[in-house]
Amino acid sequence: xxxxxxxxxxxxxxxxxxxxxxxxxxxxxxxxxxxxxxxxxxxxxxxxxxxxxxxxxxxxxxxxxxxxxxxxxxxxxxxxxxxxxxxxxxxxxxxxxxxxxxxxxxxxxxxxxxxxxxxxxxxxxxxxxxxxxxxxxxxxxxxxxxxxxxxxxxxxxxxxxxxxxxxxxxxxxxxxxxxxxxxxxxxxxxxxxxxxxxxxxxxxxxx
Amino acid sequence: xxxxxxxxxxxxxxxxxxxxxxxxxxxxxxxxxxxxxxxxxxxxxxxxxxxxxxxxxxxxxxxxxxxxxxxxxxxxxxxxxxxxxxxxxxxxxxxxxxxxxxxxxxxxxxxxxxxxxxxxxxxxxxxxxxxxxxxxxxxxxxxxxxxxxxxxxxxxxxxxxxxxxxxxxxxxxxxxxxxxxxxxxxxxxxxxxxxxxxxxxxxxxxxxxxxxxxxxxxxxxxxxxxxxxxxxxxxxxxxxxxxxxxxxxxxxxxxxxxxxxxxxxxxxxxxxxxxxxxxxxxxxxxxxxx
Amino acid sequence: xxxxxxxxxxxxxxxxxxxxxxxxxxxxxxxxxxxxxxxxxxxxxxxxxxxxxxxxxxxxxxxxxxxxxxxxxxxxxxxxxxxxxxxxxxxxxxxxxxxxxxxxxxxxxxxxxxxxxxxxxxxxxxxxxxxxxxxxxxxxxxxxxxxxxxxxxxxxxxxxxxxxxxxxxxxxxxxxxxxxxxxxxxxxxxxxxxxxxxxxxxxxxxxxxxxxxxxxxxxxxxxxxxxxxxxxx
Ligand SMILES: Nc1ncnc2c1ncn2[C@@H]1O[C@H](COP(=O)(O)OP(=O)(O)O)[C@@H](O)[C@H]1O
Ligand SMILES: [Mg+2]
Numbered sequence: 001x002x003x004x005x006x007x008x009x010x011x012x013x014x015x016x017x018x019x020x021x022x023x024x025x026x027x028x029x030x031x032x033x034x035x036x037x038x039x040x041x042x043x044x045x046x047x048x049x050x051x052x053x054x055x056x057x058x059x060x061x062x063x064x065x066x067x068x069x070x071x072x073x074x075x076x077x078x079x080x081x082x083x084x085x086x087x088x089x090x091x092x093x094x095x096x097x098x099x100x101x102x103x104x105x106x107x108x109x110x111x112x113x114x115x116x117x118x119x120x121x122x123x124x125x126x127x128x129x130x131x132x133x134x135x136x137x138x139x140x141x142x143x144x145x146x147x148x149x150x151x152x153x154x155x156x157x158x159x160x161x162x163x164x165x166x167x168x169x170x171x172x173x174x175x176x177x178x179x180x181x182x183x184x185x186x187x188x189x190x191x192x193x194x195x196x197x198x199x200x201x202x203x204x205x206x207x
Numbered sequence: 208x209x210x211x212x213x214x215x216x217x218x219x220x221x222x223x224x225x226x227x228x229x230x231x232x233x234x235x236x237x238x239x240x241x242x243x244x245x246x247x248x249x250x251x252x253x254x255x256x257x258x259x260x261x262x263x264x265x266x267x268x269x270x271x272x273x274x275x276x277x278x279x280x281x282x283x284x285x286x287x288x289x290x291x292x293x294x295x296x297x298x299x300x301x302x303x304x305x306x307x308x309x310x311x312x313x314x315x316x317x318x319x320x321x322x323x324x325x326x327x328x329x330x331x332x333x334x335x336x337x338x339x340x341x342x343x344x345x346x347x348x349x350x351x352x353x354x355x356x357x358x359x360x361x362x363x364x365x366x367x368x369x370x371x372x373x374x375x376x377x378x379x380x381x382x383x384x385x386x387x388x389x390x391x392x393x394x395x396x397x398x399x400x401x402x403x404x405x406x407x408x409x410x411x412x413x414x415x416x417x418x419x420x421x422x423x424x425x426x427x428x429x430x431x432x433x434x435x436x437x438x439x440x441x442x443x444x445x446x447x448x449x450x451x452x453x454x455x456x457x458x459x460x461x462x463x464x465x466x467x468x469x470x471x472x473x474x475x476x477x478x479x480x481x482x483x484x485x486x487x488x489x490x491x492x493x494x495x496x497x
Numbered sequence: 498x499x500x501x502x503x504x505x506x507x508x509x510x511x512x513x514x515x516x517x518x519x520x521x522x523x524x525x526x527x528x529x530x531x532x533x534x535x536x537x538x539x540x541x542x543x544x545x546x547x548x549x550x551x552x553x554x555x556x557x558x559x560x561x562x563x564x565x566x567x568x569x570x571x572x573x574x575x576x577x578x579x580x581x582x583x584x585x586x587x588x589x590x591x592x593x594x595x596x597x598x599x600x601x602x603x604x605x606x607x608x609x610x611x612x613x614x615x616x617x618x619x620x621x622x623x624x625x626x627x628x629x630x631x632x633x634x635x636x637x638x639x640x641x642x643x644x645x646x647x648x649x650x651x652x653x654x655x656x657x658x659x660x661x662x663x664x665x666x667x668x669x670x671x672x673x674x675x676x677x678x679x680x681x682x683x684x685x686x687x688x689x690x691x692x693x694x695x696x697x698x699x700x701x702x703x704x705x706x707x708x709x710x711x712x713x714x715x716x717x718x719x720x721x722x723x724x725x726x727x728x729x730x
């Protein structure tokens with residue numbers, strides 16, 4: 001929101017369903033009350049599915065509305081349920097199943113072999129978390145007797161992740177990573193996030 | 208808000224209310240007849256939705272699911288009542304606690320069988336599109352839900368008022384013990400009532416699934432809303448379930464829109480007001496404790 | 498000959514409170530018996546135990562020789578017992594007609610809705626009216642009519658005169674006299690001694706959960722000290 005304003009954008013209003021809300025129709029209808037057709041939303045999981053299905057059934061795509069959001073809105077856990085209903089949605093996230101790098105390719109194919117599903121971002125996060133820990137432990141010879149040494153080693157970890165180059169910001173301990181702009185498309189019968197742009201080496205400002 | 212949007216919101220509210228009626232009717236019936244607030248009602252609803260998911264995955268037919276899931280829940284009800292509730296007959300609080308246990312077991316089993324991730328169910332062919340309506344498009348399925356709810360309310364009302372079964376229900380809700388002294392087997396009546404209550408919960412689960420999806424936690428939401436409906440409408444009366452859902456559905460919808468920050472507060476404000484001025488609910492009777 | 502109703506050594510409790518302390522009662526088929534006693538003596542509790550509302554802890558209840566001790570109310574009803582309960586317990590949501598048919602058990606030549614209305618004409622004019630619209634007298638007639646629809650062998654009545662004007666009490670008396678004349682076995686619980694002795698050939702007096710006197714109506718009238726001690730006359 002702050003970023004939008006800094007770059008000359010404005011918001012016209014906001015609609016805030018409570019978390020775990022079952023019926024999205026009242027909120028989606030209310031979107032039609034707004035003067036803009038560009039809608040940014042922050043949902044994940046069940047809420048994202050409910051929102052996207054209701055968005056479609058109330059005819060927003062046909063009326064020219066465009067869906068934007070944080071990447072969790074259209075992660076694979078959501079896309080496998082809503083499929084092409086999410087097509088055209090634009091989101092930003094540090095990963096996408098379509099990312100073209102060697103680590104991601106082998107991660108995705110290994111995951112599919114194991115679970116017959118496309119992986120989602122939560123799988124990547126868990127995988128990277130374990131990877132970081134593994135690297136750190138290797139560096140200190142798996143000697144965990146001194147907790148400070150373990151956390152120092154973790155801080156210095158850097159490796160190639162499915163999301164690209166991965167390292168920690170020394171100040172906040174957030175990852176420093178590339179953020180991808182993704183658009184949902186259905187191709188070869190699979191609905192996925194395709195990469196349309198990238199913002200390199202983003203440091204999360206939050207502490 | 209423009210008139211078109213107002214109309215669309217009214218439809219949103221009515222379709223939600225129609226769902227609430229299907230959901231709350233069974234809870235109200237069981238309470239009226241057996242004096243048991245069945246806290247497993249939400250779990251029955253959830254189970255109905257997941258059974259429907261399996262039926263649709265296997266056969267592709269939503270309409271078959273609409274029959275099979277309530278049937279399955281009815282069978283579960285007719286087993287559970289004699290097996291568990293009957294042993295605690297007359298101990299209403301213990302029975303309520305028991306239903307919490309039943310609900311925990313059911314929800315856990317659903318997780319074990321169907322998994323814990325979010326699922327969705329498509330509306331049946333023919334009802335999965337949208338129709339042009341003032342203000343844009345409106346989903347056919349939600350219109351179907353309104354029609355289905357109204358039709359069910361009408362059918363249930365006729366059964367309630369005009370048939371032998373309805374007569375037994377009205378009499379049993381008022382004084383089941385007396386009905387027993389007049390030769391009616393209340394054990395069987397209670398088992399049948401519990402089965403019908405569970406079947407209605409299952410039916411609500413099927414009808415709701417294409418709108419709300421299937422996910423862990425859906426049982427709790429359903430239970431809370433159905434409790435709100437029966438408290439507002441009046442415990443144990445069919446008219447109360449109709450009035451309660453007709454009020455709570457639209458009130459919830461407009462509450463969410465007009466007072467976003469207090470979306471849930473609107474519903475509970477209604478509950479508080481009703482309890483304050485009409486403690487028996489809009490159409491509730493004063494119940495004489497025996 | 499087996500008695501229509503036989504109650505032996507009946508003990509019943511509400512929680513820990515020991516209400517019936519060894520009740521003995523016998524009614525021969527075709528007889529009418531009245532059970533009297535002060536408020537709280539245990540009369541209603543006795544009927545509740547017979548009707549199957551309350552499971553006795555000890556003792557035996559037999560209907561026409563069949564043991565019905567502690568069985569469910571509907572099984573007592575199927576054994577031929579019908580109850581006109583204290584407070585009438587009319588189904589207020591049901592019409593008069595429905596109140597009658599919900600109880601109906603048809604028997605060749607037995608009670609039907611028409612015959613009940615013949616006995617209790619007040620009901621005939623109110624058939625479509627719902628139970629909660631009836632006057633106290635009408636409710637009482639309906640409670641009696643509803644019990645008759647069961648075509649019982651044994652009719653239990655709990656204070657049918659309670660809260661009724663003298664003229665209505667008289668009507669109840671006439672109806673009961675008619676039923677008795679028709680050979681129905683009757684157990685009438687009453688506080689109204691005049692009605693009790695008019696209907697019952699035999700009188701039982703109850704006090705603190707036990708029968709303290711039994712005999713013909715005339716014997717009770719002669720036993721002044723029983724009347725003063727247990728009935729407060
Ligand atoms: N439901 C009940 N719970 C506890 N005690 C009761 C209940 N009903 C009656 N009693 C008590 O049992 C005793 C007998 O009551 P009851 O059989 O109603 O007397 P009666 O009909 O002779 O007036 C009284 O002391 C009364 O207070
Ligand atoms: Mg009494």
